[in-house]
Amino acid sequence: MLFCRSSISTHLNYRVRVWFQFTSSISSLKVVWRKDEKLDEAIENEKKWRLCARVVKEVLNEPGQVIPLRYLEKRRERMRLPLKVDTFLDRNPGLFDTYLDRIKPKSEPVRFIRVGERLQRFLEEEKRINRENEGLVVAKLCKLLMMAKDKVVSADKLVHVKREFGFPNDFMVSLVPKYPEYFRLVGCPGEGKSFLELVTWKPELAKSAIEESAEKESNLTGIRVRPSFNVKLPPGFFLKKEMREWIRDWMELPYVSPYEDASNLDQASPEMEKRTVGVFHELLSLSLFKRIPVPILGKFTEDYRFSNAFASVFTRHSGIFYVSLKGGIKTAMLREAYRGSELIDRDPLLKINDKFVEMLAEGHRERAEKLRLQRETVQKEMEMMALRNSEQGSYACGEEMQKIEDLDC
Structure with missing residues (x-):
């Protein structure tokens, strides 16, 4: 009996210690930001075509x-x-x-x-690709609503992030009305008081990228794999002992799906931290480039129950996320989605971006060829002028020699 009480006491003390560690020190745990040149390069490589896209x-x-x-x-x-x-x-x-x-x-x-x-021609190709991937866009939109509080998100906010997720420009008027069994639009987009509601919960979509990966691995190995985040610290990255221990204990907590009801979770609890990381991971996984500017994510603080200090999550979990400062804006990136500066699994909707880049390259080749022909034309004209000047010089020299000979005579 004494042994049993002692064991229970020890277990409770451990639970209290871990709880205290999470709740009292989570905000004080600091991780120094470290530049990742390869992930920064991924953003830099798209700088030119994004400029053209804005125009x-x-x-x-x-x-x-x-x-x-x-x-x-x-x-x-x-x-x-x-x-x-x-x-x-x-x-x-x-x-x-x-x-x-x-x-x-x-x-x-x-x-x-x-x-x-x-x-x-590109705009017609864009329409074709969007038609081919309409099911994917509908699934993404359902997932964004399924993760949200009360399964409702501001329509204007969704329009604002359409490029991040690959939604067509007019998806609110061309796509949403086609699926009344999934979506209900309340109000008119653009007035600031419109909302998109989820009509039907789709159980087959209530699986995060983390859960799907664990399920896939379980099917391949025949061993049940627990859903868990892929922590991938960059070379040379160092964490203090306190932070390493905190992450170790945090990783041992059960995974909280972003599609689970989180209304009963305390905002300061470790479970809520687990869910918040899960929501960010899922949002980035659904995005085209597996990255989203932090200010854009901040617009969804209320919709997804983020704390006001949500941005600290990205640096606290530097093995899962990276925050790039390229372009003068903070961009949250999913580390596991990249090999060096290249995306590993490309979203089917990225074909649109590929076609845009191809179109620009076609124009650049055309311009380069035009400039080459112009240079060749100028070069030939210069050579002809030099030849004419040389011939005129030879003729003048001949006349002068003849005069000299006449004088000698």
Whole structure:
């Protein structure tokens, strides 16, 4: 009996110690941020095409998809375009056509730009890829609602993150109404008071990437694998002993699915920390590039029950996430999704981005060939001029020699 009481007491003391460790020191645990050049490179590699995408988006959002060139020039700062629009058009041929038109009936004609033939072909290809992957987009949208508190998310927020998850530009009007068995739109998007509700819970979608990975491994090995985060610290990364012990104990806690009801969890509990990490992991897994800017995630604090200090989770769990500072903005990245600077498993919707990059490359090759022909033409003209000058010099020299001979005579 004494032994039994002693064991119970020891176990309770351990539980109290661990609970105290989590609740009292979780906010004081600090991990020094360390630069990961390869993951930063993944963002840097897309810098050029993202710049082009911003300009394209600006024009496509205009009525009739046309805009006076000078108006676009005034928006350079907002688009973060470091060069003049004329220079941008010259360096990216085929994106837009220029033509003269009047802004007002009696005004002088000015230069306008409109969608070019090459860009139009890409937009048709984008529609085709979206149609082929409509089921994937619907599943992603369902999952975002299934993780949310009360299974409701602001429609305007979802529109704001459409590019992060690969949703079509007009998905609220072209896609959502097609699936009334899954979605209910309350209010009108754009007014700040519209919401998208989940109508039907889909059990087959209530599995996170972590759970699916564990299930896949269990099927391959025949051994039940417990869902767990993949901790992948970069080379040379060092954690203090206190932090290593904390992570070890935290990893031993049961995995909390982001699709489970979390309304009964205390915000400061280790279980809530486990769920928060799980939600972030799932959100990044659903995103196109397995990364999302931290300020964008912050917009969903209420929807997904994040604490106000949610950003500290990314540095506290540096073996799971990485926070890049590229472009002057914090971007949360999923470490396991990358091998060096390359994505391991590519989202099917990334075909759209690949087609966009191919379109830009086609224009760049066209420009390079044009510049090469111009250089060759200039070179030939210079050689012809040099030859003519040489011939004229020889002829003049001959005349001078003849004069000298005549004088000698």
